Amino acid sequence: MLSTAGFAGIAALIGDPARATMLALLLDGRALTASELAAAAGITPQTASAHLARLTEAGLLAMERQGRHRYHRLASAAVAQMLESIMAVAAGQVAVAPVRPRTGPRDAAMRLLRSCYDHLAGQVAVALADRLAARGQIELSPDGGALTEAGRGFFAEMGLALPEARGGRLICRPCLDWSERRPHLAGRLGTALCGFCLEQGWMRRVGDSRAITVTPLGWQALHQRFALSPQDF
Known part of the structure; x- marks a missing residue:
């Protein structure tokens, strides 16, 4: 009480x-x-x-x-x-809103989408994680994450082969995004999704930097699969 x-x-x-x-x-x-x-x-x-x-x-x-x-x-x-x-x-009451600190890189391309080790990070990556969680396809918490049956069906229909377990690495976990300060998707599923998007030509790396750009084909796919478009960012 x-x-x-x-x-x-x-x-x-x-x-x-x-x-x-x-x-x-x-x-x-x-x-x-x-x-x-x-x-x-x-x-x-x-x-x-x-x-x-x-x-x-x-x-x-x-x-x-x-x-x-x-x-x-x-x-x-x-x-x-x-x-x-x-x-x-x-x-x-009259009040002055606190000034929000700027977080992450100043480069717009890096803020939009980049690699974080072997998975996607940035605004697009956080939005992808949000969509998957909102639709019940993944579950993320501070303690870890899980891929649901709905998620398995979604990725199978998309053509993404789910990675086999190795070395005790979690299939799905949250990773706190450097610029957004909200979680994006990591773990074996995050790695597989990043590789799949690059292989399908949905995304491509920008030179030798960590920045990744979404191609026109990629925006079509992201809109179809995740209801995301360039206007969202």
Whole structure:
């Protein structure tokens, strides 16, 4: 049962202007570093780290590691709903929206689509993962992922041969996107999808860079298979 002290404690955490700014920045579903959140809130990274530790301990934020970086995101949809409700109540007051930090590469081509090791990353890759998850063809969570029966049927109909298990590597897992700060698809399925798109001529690599471009044939295929078009980006 919720105690008055617990209710007051959560309210006090959110009531700090710096913490409120950082929480508001995470409402769009992205994950940001302590340095990015500190800059947006106008505080030092050390102060931001202390705030983030308290918010995480209270269950408002979750932290995940990607390489040498630590990214912070809202812990649940319930937290987002709570913040949105508070914002709705405060909507009548004059407020200045926090400046959102720019994340990832400045090059537009790299932001749109690129390789991340052996799978796709960038805006298009995140949109692909979103479509597959929304249609129940994959399941992604902070702990891992799964390919559903609907997903197996979808990829079989598309002509993508599902990769055999090897070395204990997961068939499907989320990978936090560097620029979008939301998950794209990794694992054996992510690798297979990247290779398939390149082999089919839907996508091609740009010189020696990590950038990947979608061909006209590819946009037709992405529109047919995933309901995605260039106007979406």
